[in-house]
Amino acid sequence: MHHLKYLAGYSPQITAQVAELIAENRLGSVIMKKYPRAHAVRTDKALYDFTVTIKNEFLRTAQPLSRVAYDGKIQVTSNALGAHTFVSRVQGGKLKAKHEIRIAAIFRDAPLAFLKMIVVHELAHLKEKEHNKAFYQLCEYMEPNYHQLEFDTRLFLTHVEMAGSPYLG
Numbered sequence: 001m002h003h004l005k006y007l008a009g010y011s012p013q014i015t016a017q018v019a020e021l022i023a024e025n026r027l028g029s030v031i032m033k034k035y036p037r038a039h040a041v042r043t044d045k046a047l048y049d050f051t052v053t054i055k056n057e058f059l060r061t062a063q064p065l066s067r068v069a070y071d072g073k074i075q076v077t078s079n080a081l082g083a084h085t086f087v088s089r090v091q092g093g094k095l096k097a098k099h100e101i102r103i104a105a106i107f108r109d110a111p112l113a114f115l116k117m118i119v120v121h122e123l124a125h126l127k128e129k130e131h132n133k134a135f136y137q138l139c140e141y142m143e144p145n146y147h148q149l150e151f152d153t154r155l156f157l158t159h160v161e162m163a164g165s166p167y168l169g
Helices: 002-007 012-023 027-034 044-058 105-109 112-124 133-142 146-163
Strands: 065-071 082-091 094-104
Touching (some): 002 146, 012 027, 027 146, 094 112, 105 112, 112 146
Parallel strands (some): 065 094
16 A cells, blocks of 8 residues: 555554545545635745734744745655745844745645645744644644644545646646
């Protein structure tokens, strides 16, 4: 079951259910039934605005974001859906910090819930650098359905790898 690499950490019962959906060619329709359409956050500017709105609601005191963009170079196959980068530079006599969030371009054509889950994940890195208990509690604070959305996103990625995005064409 190498085609279930996005579900590697899940139980054999879960992966067996997903394998059955794949064998019956029903995975795409299950995803489409639950998430019938792709979002309208198409441009980097719209993505920045979407991300800053969430940040301002939940992480008002966190460092500002200097850039948020879709990135066609992020390889989903290496388990990266997005990236948060932090760069410190000395400018004059001051230390300037820049926070950037890049989201894999595949999520330009995905349901809004999946995009939000990834944005929440990357925003959580503003406060928690490691994937620890506090990190996931922060993710759930910003998106109470975080873990279900992460699982559904992994189903989506499995389908995209096998048959392409159900939201294209």
